[in-house]
Structure formats: structure tokens, C-alpha cells
Amino acid sequence: MNFPLELAPVETVAQIEAVARLYGEPLLELPKDLYIPPDALEIFLEAFEGPLDLLLYLIRKSNLNILDIPMAPLTAQYLVYVEAMRRHNLELAADYLLMAATLLEIKSRMLLPRPPRDAPDESLDPRAELVRRLLDYEQMKMAAARLDALPRVDRDHEWVSIFVAEKIVERLPEVSLHDLQLAWLKIMKKARLTQHHQVRRDELSVREHMTAILRKLSDGAFVVFDTLFEPARGPAGLVVSFLAVLELVKEKLVQVAQNEPFAPIYVKLADAANDT
Known part of the structure; x- marks a missing residue:
């Protein structure tokens, strides 16, 4: 039974609409042999250039004091990220696993009892080396960001060359x-x-x-x-x-x-x- 478009049932209108277009032709339904890989669509919310970049991101995201890092929550968050990265890309996991081992070592050393001292000695803090590396990395990252913000040829500007054809014509000064x-x-x-003076008629x-x-x-x-x-x-x-x-x-x-x-x-x- 044929219905006008404005009076057709909802199911009939849904069948008329194309789900996609292939070479300009409407495709009413997906092919049954269509295969979509699991990683066909992958969205990266955060991109890190290394384990120090990831640590710095976690510290700034949690609003932590970089000079007094709480190792337990930071290590837990770091391991969550590393596990997610390991499942998707094994090649990136090596450096991150090494940093995870370093964090676990620092966490375990902080759990050990330390002898009481009158004044705190920063050299005995197991986090000192990590803090120094994080501060140096942050300074270099900020300097790189400032350099990247500078105008750059072939990115922000383009050289423009103009060819001017000139014909050299010798122009003599006018005699006034x-x-x-x-x-x-x-x-x-x-x-x-x-000349001597001579009186004559010429x-x-x-x-x-x-x-x-x-x-x-x-x-x-x-x-x-x-x-x-x-x-x-x-x-x-x-x-x-x-x-x-x-x-x-x-x-x-x-x-x-x-x-x-x-x-x-x-x-x-x-x-x-x-x-x-």
C-alpha cells in the first residue's frame, strides 16, 4: 500500500532516509560484509612526551606541591595511566614502566622509619632527585613553549617575492x-x-x-x-x-x-x- 510522504508511518519514513552516501548514491542500509576495525576511531585526550611529562601533568592536575609530593596517590594515578597505555601501545610502555619502578622505590623508601634528626636533611629525602628532574623538565618545557610561540617562517608567515622587469634607458640631462x-x-x-681690437665692417x-x-x-x-x-x-x-x-x-x-x-x-x- 502506497502512502503520501506527509501521511506515511514513522517506520516508512525511516526506511526512506539513507544511512550514508557512496559515490553520491544513497545507501539505505549498511552492507552485511562491512568490517570496522576496533581501532578505526581512536581519540587521544592527552599526549605525553615521556614519563616526566606524565608526572608533571598529574601533579598540576591534582594541584600538588611539587616540592612536597605525596607519593602514594601520585604513584596510584601514574600506574593507572601506564596500564592503559600498555594495553594500547606496548612500544611506549618501556620508559613509563621504568619510571613506575622508580616511583615504587621512592614510595617504599618513604615508608621505612628514619632516625630522628634535629634539622631535616634534604639530601636524605628520596624524592629530591625526582623533584630536581621535574623542575628542570618544567623549565625546558616552558622555554620550548615560548620559542614555539614566536612567529616562524613557513608556519605563520610566507616569503613573498616580486619580480620587477625594468628596462634601463639612458636619459641625458636636459640643456636649459x-x-x-x-x-x-x-x-x-x-x-x-x-682678440685685439680692430675697427672694420664685416x-x-x-x-x-x-x-x-x-x-x-x-x-x-x-x-x-x-x-x-x-x-x-x-x-x-x-x-x-x-x-x-x-x-x-x-x-x-x-x-x-x-x-x-x-x-x-x-x-x-x-x-x-x-x-x-
């Missing part, structure tokens, strides 16, 4: 009007020192000087700015040559460059500069 002015004043000063042409300068730059190499001028022709010739250089720069026929500020100025044909 002030640099040309200083170079011009230097040439004029040299001309005053080497007809000078800027175009002729432009042609002469282009002829000097015809090999396509950089030429020092000062060598384009002939101080022997006097101030008038220098002025016309300077105007010719400015006119060539204005018409973009030559290129003026400077390696660094206040360095010598170089002049080169614009076509030759573009080719290089």
Missing part, C-alpha cells in the same frame, strides 16, 4: 637656457682675452654660419659646443655663430646634450642621433 648662457659667457670671456650671415656648423657635424659624432666657435673672428663672429646654433636647434637640425649638470655641452646632427 641658463646652461647655454653660461657656455656663451665662457666663450665671450675667452674671446676678450685673445658682413656676416647667419645662414653661412649654420652651413659651416653643419659641415663640422657632418661625420655624425658629438662635438664639443666650444669647438663650433672661432674666437679669432671676434665678438661679432661669435654672436652670429651662437645665433646659428640657436637657429639649428629651433629647426631641430641638431641635438644638444649634456652628461650631467655643469658638464661640457655636446652638439650632434639630429638625423645621426635618431639613427643611434
